[in-house]
Amino acid sequence: xxxxxxxxxxxxxxxxxxxxxxxxxxxxxxxxxxxxxxxxxxxxxxxxxxxxxxxxxxxxxxxxxxxxxxxxxxxxxxxxxxxxxxxxxxxxxxxxxxxxxxxxxxxxxxxxxxxxxxxxxxxxxxxxxxxxxxxxxxxxxxxxxxxxxxxxxxxxxxxxxxxxxxxxxxxxxxxxxxxxxxxxxxxxxxxxxxxxxxxxxxxxxxxxxxxxxxxxxxxxxxxxxxxxxxxxxxxxxxxxxxxxxxxxxxxxxxxxxxxxxxxxxxxxxxxxxxxxxxxxxxxxxxxxxxxxxxxxxxxxxxxxxxxxxxxxxxxxxxxxxxxxxxxxxxxxxxxxxxxxxxxxxxxxxxxxxxxxxxxxxxxxxxxxxxxxxxxxxxxxxxxxxxxxxxxxxxxxxxxxxxxxxxxxxxxxxxxxxxxxxxx
Numbered sequence: 001x002x003x004x005x006x007x008x009x010x011x012x013x014x015x016x017x018x019x020x021x022x023x024x025x026x027x028x029x030x031x032x033x034x035x036x037x038x039x040x041x042x043x044x045x046x047x048x049x050x051x052x053x054x055x056x057x058x059x060x061x062x063x064x065x066x067x068x069x070x071x072x073x074x075x076x077x078x079x080x081x082x083x084x085x086x087x088x089x090x091x092x093x094x095x096x097x098x099x100x101x102x103x104x105x106x107x108x109x110x111x112x113x114x115x116x117x118x119x120x121x122x123x124x125x126x127x128x129x130x131x132x133x134x135x136x137x138x139x140x141x142x143x144x145x146x147x148x149x150x151x152x153x154x155x156x157x158x159x160x161x162x163x164x165x166x167x168x169x170x171x172x173x174x175x176x177x178x179x180x181x182x183x184x185x186x187x188x189x190x191x192x193x194x195x196x197x198x199x200x201x202x203x204x205x206x207x208x209x210x211x212x213x214x215x216x217x218x219x220x221x222x223x224x225x226x227x228x229x230x231x232x233x234x235x236x237x238x239x240x241x242x243x244x245x246x247x248x249x250x251x252x253x254x255x256x257x258x259x260x261x262x263x264x265x266x267x268x269x270x271x272x273x274x275x276x277x278x279x280x281x282x283x284x285x286x287x288x289x290x291x292x293x294x295x296x297x298x299x300x301x302x303x304x305x306x307x308x309x310x311x312x313x314x315x316x317x318x319x320x321x322x323x324x325x326x327x328x329x330x331x332x333x334x335x336x337x338x339x340x341x342x343x344x345x346x347x348x349x350x351x352x353x354x355x356x357x358x359x360x361x362x363x364x365x366x367x368x369x370x371x372x373x374x375x376x377x378x379x380x381x382x383x384x385x386x387x388x389x390x391x392x393x394x395x396x397x398x399x400x401x402x403x404x405x406x407x408x409x410x411x412x413x414x415x416x417x418x419x420x421x422x423x
Contacts, residue, residue, distance in 0.1 A: 003027060003030055005030060005038065007027070008026075008027035008028070008035075009027075009031065009042075009050055010040065010042050011024060012027070012311070012336065013042035013045050013075065015407050015408050018310060018404065018405070018406060021404065025338070025342060028336060028338060028342065029342070031050060032052045032053055032343060036051070036052050036056060036323055037051060037052075038052070044077050045076075045078055046081055047331075048331070048332040048333060049325070049331060050334050050336060051333050051334060051335050052336045052339035052340070053323075053345070054343035054346040055346075057335045057363055057367075058340075060333060060335060061363075061367040063320075064101070064369050064370065065102070065317075066318060067314035067315065067316055067317070067320075067333065068101045068314060069313075069315075069370070070099060070101055070315065071084075071085065071088065071315065072315055073098050073099050073312060073313055074098070074409055075408045075409065091250070092250060093250070094250075094254050094257065095254045096257060097255075097370075098258065098312065098370070105369065105370070108234075111232040111234075111255065112225060112228065112373060116373055121376050121377060124160075124164065124380070125380060125384070127163065128160055128380055128384045129384050131159050131160055131384075132381075132384040132385045132387070132388040135152050136389050136392060136422060138151070138152060139389075139420070140392075140423065144420055144422075145419050146417075146418065147416060147418075148275060148416040148417075148418045149268070149402075149412075149413045149415055150414070150415065153268045153271040153272040153275075153416070154176065154268045156268070156271065156381070157267035157271070158175065158176055158268070159172065160267075160381055161260060161264045161374075162260065164377075165224060165226045166217075167213070167226070178205055178209075179260070179264070180265075182203070182206070182261055188406070203257075206253065206257050207257075210252070211249055211252075211253055214230045214249065214252050217229075226256070229247070229255045229256060229259075233245060233246060259374075262372075262374070262410065263377070265411075266309060266378065267308075267377075268412075269412025270302050270308055270378065270382055271302075271381075271382055272306075272412055272416050273306035273308075273412050273413055274299075274302030274382065275389075275396075275418070277305050277306075279396055280353075284354065288386075288390065291356075296383065297355060297357055297360065298355035298356075298386070300362065301354055301355055301357045303362060303365075305341075305353055306364075307337050307338045307341050307362070307364045308364070308410055308412050309337055309410055310408060310411070311336055311409065312366070313332050313334055313335070314333050315330065315333075316328065316330065317329060337363055337364055340362075340363045341363060347360075392422050393421070393422055394420070394422065394423065396418055396421075397418065398419075399418050399419040401415075402416050402417075
């Protein structure tokens with residue numbers, strides 16, 4: 001595939017490029033070689049700098065006081081950026097952890113932090129293993145052929161995170177549909193519509209649902225994460241037990257949105273992509289079966305391989321020199337995680353799938369103050385699923401072509417037809 005550097009840069013703003021593994025990685029490899037800090041001016045988008053080297057992504061992440069998440073934390077069209085700006089001025093915009101900078105970020109992140117610490121993960125592990133068993137059992141019940149992405153992988157982490165939140169199972173399908181519309185807003189199959197207004201309506205539906213949940217948990221608190229969020233009090237010194245004020249409705253709903261969506265879509269993408277990698281690298285599958293002690297390394301390799309979060313954006317608060325390029329105050333930069341995770345200067349054989357890769361310095365969870373809150377839970381879920389599946393898996397092969405979601409933000413396989421035997 002013959003690409004110019006300019007074409008490679010434009011691929012970063014093309015949702016369909018992320019559905020084409022070869023095009024995406026050819027584009028990213030070219031940018032790493034020839035223009036690692038590359039200015040992109042894509043039709044329909046505000047300009048940005050594409051940061052594609054592992055070292056440079058780390059540098060921007062470390063400088064979180066100079067490179068801010070606000071006002072443009074994600075890549076969207078110019079129309080969507082303007083709509084978000086207007087809604088932020090009105091105080092009615094989505095404001096999740098990925099939209100925030102310190103001190104708000106530090107204070108709001110602390111509300112849910114205890115629910116994802118090692119002690120909480122140990123307490124949650126039996127439930128995660130139980131759900132993993134349920135979904136491997138489901139594979140057995142499906143008779144040896146299924147669309148693994150849609151019939152298995154998408155549901156297992158959904159049940160885990162929504163159970164943690166305390167949502168009723170009767171609402172799980174609704175949450176799945178809204179999540180697919182939110183993250184698949186550029187995908188013809190998942191999108192509610194193609195306009196910024198259509199995407200906004202998905203967010204408003206999330207807000208409406210979670211506003212009802214907040215009212216219910218404040219009236220009748222329960223022992224779940226939803227109650228912790230609904231009843232958190234934020235004072236001048238941070239999150240407090242009794243004094244201070246509750247989060248406003250939009251910040252509360254925003255907290256739910258990031259937990260409920262990112263908490264399962266990224267993990268389901270990793271599980272689907274991880275199984276595909278094992279199918280396409282049968283030697284690595286055999287190796288993992290023979291040496292199950294490699295599972296923690298295999299989990300991180302699956303996460304690196306898939307890299308479900310494709311990008312975050314940052315905005316420079318002053319002029320900054322990076323690899324000879326001058327990023328001006330107010331310029332936006334795009335941190336390309338799939339590119340950083342295939343960087344030839346950091347990873348031996350970066351395009352090889354290695355279940356024993358060690359060290360594995362992938363950046364799929366970000367770095368620094370914005371490191372993924374749910375990283376430990378994601379690792380637990382992926383490990384639990386494959387520890388349940390592999391001893392019971394007799395054979396597995398593709399039963400049709402895998403299909404990726406068209407997206408510039410979060411995604412992975414939306415179709416993985418497989419043929420298999422599971423006892």
